[in-house]
Amino acid sequence: MTARIISGTEIAQKIREELKEEIDLLKSRHGITPGLATVIVGDDPASQTYVSSKIKSCQALGIFSTNYPLHESTSEKELLYLVKTLNDDPTINGILVQVPLPKHINENKVLTAIHPDKDVDGFHPVNIGRMVIGEQGLLPCTPAGIQQMLMRSHVETNGAEVVIVGRSNIVGKPIANMLMQKAGGANATVTVCHSATRDIASHTRRADILISAIGKPRFITADMVKPGATVIDVGTNEIGKTPAGKRILCGDVDFDNVKTVAGAITPVPGGVGPMTIVILMANTVKAAKLAHGLQ
Ligand SMILES: Nc1nc2c(c(=O)[nH]1)N[C@@H](CN(C=O)c1ccc(C(=O)N[C@@H](CCC(=O)O)C(=O)O)cc1)CN2
Numbered sequence: 627m628t629a630r631i632i633s634g635t636e637i638a639q640k641i642r643e644e645l646k647e648e649i650d651l652l653k654s655r656h657g658i659t660p661g662l663a664t665v666i667v668g669d670d671p672a673s674q675t676y677v678s679s680k681i682k683s684c685q686a687l688g689i690f691s692t693n694y695p696l697h698e699s700t701s702e703k704e705l706l707y708l709v710k711t712l713n714d715d716p717t718i719n720g721i722l723v724q725v726p727l728p729k730h731i732n733e734n735k736v737l738t739a740i741h742p743d744k745d746v747d748g749f750h751p752v753n754i755g756r757m758v759i760g761e762q763g764l765l766p767c768t769p770a771g772i773q774q775m776l777m778r779s780h781v782e783t784n785g786a787e788v789v790i791v792g793r794s795n796i797v798g799k800p801i802a803n804m805l806m807q808k809a810g811g812a813n814a815t816v817t818v819c820h821s822a823t824r825d826i827a828s829h830t831r832r833a834d835i836l837i838s839a840i841g842k843p844r845f846i847t848a849d850m851v852k853p854g855a856t857v858i859d860v861g862t863n864e865i866g867k868t869p870a871g872k873r874i875l876c877g878d879v880d881f882d883n884v885k886t887v888a889g890a891i892t893p894v895p896g897g898v899g900p901m902t903i904v905i906l907m908a909n910t911v912k913a914a915k916l917a918h919g920l921q
Pocket residue numbers: 672675676677679722723724725726747767768796862873875894895896897898899900902903
């Protein structure tokens with residue numbers, strides 16, 4: 627048996643088509659063009675790839691985007707000043723500061739300086755709080771992308787055993803909360819494994835839905851997966867470069883072996899990654915509608 631492939635590339639394309647219609651209507655009926663500001667500090671190649679993908683996605687959809695590539699030495703004070711300027715800019719509905727930031731900058735201080743209504747990453751405590759209590763807000767892109775993959779692929783989540791490996795602030799913790807939600811959520815039973823968890827495999831083998839977001843290449847092996855389980859691989863681990871210098875990626879999951887056990891699986895690349903980008907686009911449109919009292 628070989629697992630069904632859950633293609634983030636295909637699902638993201640479908641969502642992009644839906645968004646394009648929404649954006650065209652915003653423009654034709656209300657004269658509104660959603661605006662996204664992207665901020666990147668330093669020259670990390672992976673971050674540059676991701677921000678470039680976000681900008682290209684804006685251009686394809688007709689979202690106004692403006693990029694602020696800052697030098698590695700940019701001070702925290704200078705970055706906070708830029709964020710404040712963008713908070714006050716009416717043409718900008720969403721602000722994205724690419725993480726990780728250089729060590730001399732307090733990341734949480736910068737991310738919480740973004741106005742919650744422009745926090746299209748869904749990282750701000752106000753949006754995290756809204757998510758936890760089930761109120762409308764801006765959801766973090768990768769967790770919301772995973773939720774869309776599960777919903778649109780008709781993966782049964784109600785009462786499902788979900789095991790998440792990883793407890794980061796941008797994936798593990800928020801996806802755990804989202805999938806345990808009842809109203810509008812997955813209504814699942816959630817376990818979160820992390821660096822202090824003993825015998826991780828004893829948990830992963832229980833999972834109907836296994837989500838790995840730890841950044842360890844091929845960490846999840848076939849013996850760690852329940853036959854027929856749905857496996858969501860959030861890992862984007864660089865394991866080398868092509869002769870042309872392009873990054874070679876693999877996920878947290880040993881895809882070639884796990885796909886012989888799993889019932890459904892997401893690939894890397896082409897799985898969760900594209901969903902992160904398209905949910906960012908959706909959040910920017912949502913923020914634009916909110917700013918104009920249409921949401
Ligand atoms: N401000 C933010 N910073 C970061 C976020 C985020 O959501 N907001 N998430 C991650 C990185 N990330 C988004 O920026 C991200 C990761 C991967 C992809 C993606 O499309 N990956 C492709 C492969 C791309 C490649 O060739 O490297 C895939 O998996 O198919 C998009 C966005 C950390 N920082």
